[in-house]
Amino acid sequence: MAVKIRLARFGAKKRPFYRIVVADSRAPRDGCFIERIGQYNPMLPKDNKNRVVIKADRLKYWLGVGAQATERVLWFIKKGIITLETEPKKAEKKKIETKEVKEQEA
Incomplete structure (x- = not known):
């Protein structure tokens, strides 16, 4: 089955x-x-953030499993x-922030 x-x-x-x-x-x-x-x-106007709304993690998943995107x-x-970059989760952000603080203290 070809998925698009x-x-x-x-x-x-x-x-x-x-x-x-x-x-x-x-x-x-x-x-x-x-x-x-x-x-x-x-x-909507071109500068409106709600003009295109997409779940980036799901798009990345489907492209990863072989789905083909159309031209548009x-x-x-x-x-x-x-x-396609997804933001790290809150728990991961906290880990990154604590590592940065520890590095600055040292």
């Missing part, structure tokens, strides 16, 4: 709204999908609109 990360169109006529989904390549554009990982609203999703990644 692509946009599924929702919204009213002339008011598009897209969901970023992981789907079988044989499924219809707006049909059945495996997982919804984000959304894209082209009606790849464009988002290349432009830096979607970043």
Whole structure:
């Protein structure tokens, strides 16, 4: 089964709204999908942080297991609109901060 990360169109006529989904390549554009990982609203201004919202860890996972991103999703990644780096969890941040403090004290 070939899996693609692509946009599924929702919204009213002339008011598009897209969901970023992981789907079988044989499924219809707006049909059945495996997982919804984000959304894209082209009606918002380009500098709005909610224009493209995505779960970066899930995108990284699906790309890691062999899912192919469509041209538009790849464009988002290349432009830096979607970043694949995930932030460390709170527990990991605390460990990093404590290590830095210990290094400064020494």
